[in-house]
Amino acid sequence: MLVKGDVFAGYTIRRVLGHGGMGVVYLARHPRLPRLTALKLLSRDLSADEEIRRRFEREADLVAQLEHPNIVNVYDRGTDDDQLWISMQFVAGTDVATADVNVLTPGRAVQIAAETATALDFAHASGVLHRDVKPANILLAKPPIGRPERVVLTDFGIAAVRDSETTLSSAGSITATLAYAAPEHLAGGPMDHRADQYSLACTLFWMLTGSVPFPGPSPAAVIQAHMSTPVPPLRSLRPDLPSTLDAVLARATAKHPAARYASCTEFADAARAALFAVPGPWHHQPQYTSSGVVLRARENPRPYPAPRPPTPAQPYPHVAQPHTQRPSTGGNPIPPRRPATRPGTIDFPGGRNHPGYIVPPQHRRPP
Numbered sequence: 001m002l003v004k005g006d007v008f009a010g011y012t013i014r015r016v017l018g019h020g021g022m023g024v025v026y027l028a029r030h031p032r033l034p035r036l037t038a039l040k041l042l043s044r045d046l047s048a049d050e051e052i053r054r055r056f057e058r059e060a061d062l063v064a065q066l067e068h069p070n071i072v073n074v075y076d077r078g079t080d081d082d083q084l085w086i087s088m089q090f091v092a093g094t095d096v097a098t099a100d101v102n103v104l105t106p107g108r109a110v111q112i113a114a115e116t117a118t119a120l121d122f123a124h125a126s127g128v129l130h131r132d133v134k135p136a137n138i139l140l141a142k143p144p145i146g147r148p149e150r151v152v153l154t155d156f157g158i159a160a161v162r163d164s165e166t167t168l169s170s171a172g173s174i175t176a177t178l179a180y181a182a183p184e185h186l187a188g189g190p191m192d193h194r195a196d197q198y199s200l201a202c203t204l205f206w207m208l209t210g211s212v213p214f215p216g217p218s219p220a221a222v223i224q225a226h227m228s229t230p231v232p233p234l235r236s237l238r239p240d241l242p243s244t245l246d247a248v249l250a251r252a253t254a255k256h257p258a259a260r261y262a263s264c265t266e267f268a269d270a271a272r273a274a275l276f277a278v279p280g281p282w283h284h285q286p287q288y289t290s291s292g293v294v295l296r297a298r299e300n301p302r303p304y305p306a307p308r309p310p311t312p313a314q315p316y317p318h319v320a321q322p323h324t325q326r327p328s329t330g331g332n333p334i335p336p337r338r339p340a341t342r343p344g345t346i347d348f349p350g351g352r353n354h355p356g357y358i359v360p361p362q363h364r365r366p367p
Contacts (some may be wrong), residue, residue, distance in 0.1 A: 086276035117264035120308035133199035201252035
């Protein structure tokens with residue numbers, strides 16, 4: 001275990017960020033750049049396995065190609081003292097697993113699932129499966145003042161490193177891993193993107209209720225429930241939630257992948273539509289995207305301000321304007337100003353250039 005001040009692969013350790021079945025994640029200072037990174041170290045006993053080493057490095061290479069605002073960036077990887085490590089983006093904030101579900105509104109829970117779904121679909125389009133979607137792997141980045149959290153998905157591909165024996169024998173992480181795993185994952189069969197959708201649906205169930213779908217007394221009971229038991233209705237734990245959400249979660253957690261939604265985003269859209277199809281207090285809670293856009297404004301738009309009255313068109317500068325006679329201030333009135341005319345032209349009656357124009361006495365020059 002490294003402590004504050006230790007140097008590993010050039011990175012200066014600040015503190016421990018978290019532990020997992022694969023190893024430890026440290027907050028560390030980059031050896032050359034003025035920034036902090038999350039340094040993940042694969043445990044030494046797993047680093048001794050050549051197959052695990054190859055898969056660990058391959059997954060790091062795949063995730064490094066994913067550039068998405070809702071996916072943690074991978075900066076570098078390497079080996080130091082025969083121990084594998086990955087340098088990743090440090091996200092200041094918390095994760096969904098430590099969020100207070102009593103404070104997390106249903107609308108915000110659905111929105112977190114929607115942003116996670118966007119990240120998953122992007123990864124799936126690039127040929128990368130997550131295989132370990134759960135609340136602890138969904139980060140809520142600390143936002144600027146007045147903005148909501150930014151959802152960031154982390155730990156891509158780490159679960160793929162674990163074989164069935166390692167997963168089932170790691171007592172400290174059984175609940176956290178098995179509670180959200182798809183049946184085909186637990187059965188050791190082939191998996192595709194719909195396995196991540198199943199795990200995302202179980203994660204949304206936890207965010208809405210504060211409980212995993214199958215809180216069995218043992219790992220075997222949890223596995224059996226995933227394989228054969230439907231997800232319980234949400235209203236059995238949250239009577240205030242609309243029953244329309246149950247059908248959405250039932251489809252996303254279908255035991256056969258072909259019965260699920262075509263994509264994670266399709267599942268998230270269905271969940272949002274089901275939540276807001278029934279009147280409830282969540283209608284008055286603003287829903288945000290990662291950029292801070294209020295989604296509810298689209299369903300309950302703010303009235304636009306009344307248009308301003310049109311400004312009178314201003315004539316082009318060389319066009320003569322009609323004259324308005326100014327009130328007299330006493331004495332002889334000053335002749336109104338007329339538009340200038342070229343010498344030799346005939347002015348209108350009363351104009352200075354008109355043949356009948358008479359200069360007023362007060363304006364005549366002395367002889």
